[in-house]
Amino acid sequence: MTGPIPLVDLAAQHAAVAEEVAAGWSQVLAKTAFVGGPQVAAFEAEYAEFSGAAHCIGVGNGTDALEFALRALEIGPGDECIVPANTFIATAEAVARTGATVVLVDCDPDTALIDPTAAAAAVTTRTRAVLPVDLYGQVAPIEKLRALLPANVAIVEDAAQSQGATRHGETAGSLGDIAATSFYPGKNLGAYGDAGAVTTSRADLAERVRLLGAHGSPRKYEHPVLGFNSRLDTLQAVVLSAKLRRLAGWNAARREAADRYTALLSEVDGVVTPVVAEGNVPVWHLYVVRVADRDTVLGKLHAEGIGAGIHYPTPVHLTGAFADLGLGAGAFPNAELLGREILSLPLFPEITPAQQERVVSVVADAVRS
Numbered sequence: 001m002t003g004p005i006p007l008v009d010l011a012a013q014h015a016a017v018a019e020e021v022a023a024g025w026s027q028v029l030a031k032t033a034f035v036g037g038p039q040v041a042a043f044e045a046e047y048a049e050f051s052g053a054a055h056c057i058g059v060g061n062g063t064d065a066l067e068f069a070l071r072a073l074e075i076g077p078g079d080e081c082i083v084p085a086n087t088f089i090a091t092a093e094a095v096a097r098t099g100a101t102v103v104l105v106d107c108d109p110d111t112a113l114i115d116p117t118a119a120a121a122a123v124t125t126r127t128r129a130v131l132p133v134d135l136y137g138q139v140a141p142i143e144k145l146r147a148l149l150p151a152n153v154a155i156v157e158d159a160a161q162s163q164g165a166t167r168h169g170e171t172a173g174s175l176g177d178i179a180a181t182s183f184y185p186g187k188n189l190g191a192y193g194d195a196g197a198v199t200t201s202r203a204d205l206a207e208r209v210r211l212l213g214a215h216g217s218p219r220k221y222e223h224p225v226l227g228f229n230s231r232l233d234t235l236q237a238v239v240l241s242a243k244l245r246r247l248a249g250w251n252a253a254r255r256e257a258a259d260r261y262t263a264l265l266s267e268v269d270g271v272v273t274p275v276v277a278e279g280n281v282p283v284w285h286l287y288v289v290r291v292a293d294r295d296t297v298l299g300k301l302h303a304e305g306i307g308a309g310i311h312y313p314t315p316v317h318l319t320g321a322f323a324d325l326g327l328g329a330g331a332f333p334n335a336e337l338l339g340r341e342i343l344s345l346p347l348f349p350e351i352t353p354a355q356q357e358r359v360v361s362v363v364a365d366a367v368r369s
């Protein structure tokens with residue numbers, strides 16, 4: 001087969017929910033109630049149940065969700081938070097925005113998940129939280145972290161890429177003290193714009209997060225704490241409820257496609273396929289392989305109209321934003337190795353076997369030459 005293959009294809013998902021979204025939106029438009037309302041509360045209840053957490057609080061985006069989770073734990077200047085060096089910048093950004101210090105640690109080179117031993121070794125008397133990231137849709141080894149960390153260090157799970165993933169039967173978003181997720185359009189559960197949520201089973205933290213996103217206001221005209229304006233839009237809640245009903249099926253389709261890639265690529269020398277940690281059922285937000293001459297392979301895929309990507313080429317410590325940490329190349333060898341070799345292949349629930357075969361044949365040609 002020929003023709004372009006995108007990295008993600010949001011059109012097919014929209015087609016599946018289009019009628020339901022149109023009906024839901026026309027109800028919102030008829031009432032002109034665009035902030036709050038029963039649609040937001042309904043989605044929050046559905047997503048809490050889906051995640052296995054007692055509470056879900058919708059917010060404006062995933063980065064705010066992370067920041068509010070940290071602020072609910074009263075983390076701020078003088079505190080330290082441990083973050084894997086190989087993550088999307090937002091995990092570190094959220095820590096920095098609270099005024100706390102970002103302490104980076106390396107990852108496991110096989111799974112790309114935070115290395116619990118490295119995290120435990122980075123703990124000081126100022127450490128208040130560790131932020132394991134469920135990277136690429138696979139839950140981080142949170143129970144191993146818990147076993148190694150002092151009891152006063154909180155676990156803030158970055159579950160932006162893992163909606164519906166499980167580890168030893170527990171669902172992403174419920175494994176730490178509190179978790180943040182993102183409904184950015186390309187995530188497994190994607191809105192039609194920015195959106196995010198915090199999940200937690202701790203009522204005290206849930207209450208604080210809700211205050212923070214709503215101008216620090218529990219009731220009209222009352223502002224006991226300084227807050228922000230970051231709420232889940234009503235129109236987005238309608239989309240998310242419609243999509244959530246289909247998410248388990250979409251995640252299953254991603255698993256099937258991931259298994260197909262792994263089988264096809266097992267025949268190709270020079271490509272390292274993803275490693276799933278014991279106990280994990282991933283949701284394959286991304287299907288990430290490793291190849292030695294990554295930029296050449298990526299160039300050939302792009303030349304063939306195949307939308308491969310890199311998540312992420314630059315570890316946090318080598319970005320300009322975190323240059324003041326003073327950590328140069330060599331600080332986190334595993335994260336840096338991944339930055340050079342990782343390659344995300346097109347993956348979305350509706351990808352066809354023929355599309356995957358074509359991707360693999362272009363990868364195989366590129367790696368061989």
Ligand SMILES: *Cc1c(COP(=O)(O)O)cnc(C)c1O
Nearest residue numbers: 061062063088090091160182184
């Ligand atoms: C997408 C993402 C975020 C941030 O989400 P936004 O909604 O874009 O702010 C945070 N962490 C990880 C790992 C992500 O992939």
